[in-house]
Amino acid sequence: METRLLTYPEGCRIGRFVRREKRFFVLARLDGQEVVAHTNNTGTMLGLLRPGMPVLLSPATNPARRLKWTVEALGQPCGDGFFWAGVNTSVPNRLLEAMFHAGLLSWAxxxxxxxxxxxxxxxxxDGLLTGPDLPPLWVECKNVTLVEDEVAAFxxxxxxxxxKHLHTLMRLAAEGGRAAMLYVIQRPDGRCFDAADYVDPDYAAALSEAxxxxVEVYPTVFHVREDGVYYGGMLKYRGA
Known part of the structure; x- marks a missing residue:
């Protein structure tokens, strides 16, 4: 049975993706009307922006906020249906804490x-783990939404x-601590993980150097459902 680590706020709705505008706005059709939702994902969301596909929206917890909805996930076609790809970039940091308390960080x-x-x-x-007679363990989390040829990539x-974060982790490892990258893969169709050198060759080179x-690398899959985010296990890092 899957472990649910995060629960979405009450009142989530499913709309239909229309388009993205600028970096922080997504237009969606909900109850027959177009609404503007906030997205905190500043990446390109390469391959995810498909007009007409479902979009999972959570309500703003602050009633005074101008935009009443936040984009949690975008639907991606799969056979006769779809799966969710989680695009909320505040989720990885929260998942690190949830995994820690659930005892799911086998490497910690x-x-x-x-x-x-x-x-x-x-x-x-994103995190600093400490324990008796153990070196400090520094962790940086990244949200992964890109999959090409069954390879989840960042x-x-x-x-x-x-x-810059990778160079910081390298320095911390050289100083005698532990340093780790937790790649939070919020979609189910990756079979392994690697750096996306075809997107950012400098980042890929830095990860290999790290x-x-x-620096330790832990690609981890999470399954996005309409009621929250579930732990799905670890993937192999192809560059190891």
């Missing part, structure tokens, strides 16, 4: 404390910030 056995949004120098990383757009420097 013995660690007893997790601090989210941990600052080191000029960088802010990034879907050039990311200088992502490359692995050689001792």
């Amino acid at each position: 056995e013995g660690y007893t404390n997790l601090r989210r949004e941990a600052v080191n120098g000029e960088s802010r990383l 990034p879907d757009a050039v990311t200088a910030r992502g490359t 692995v050689r420097a001792g």
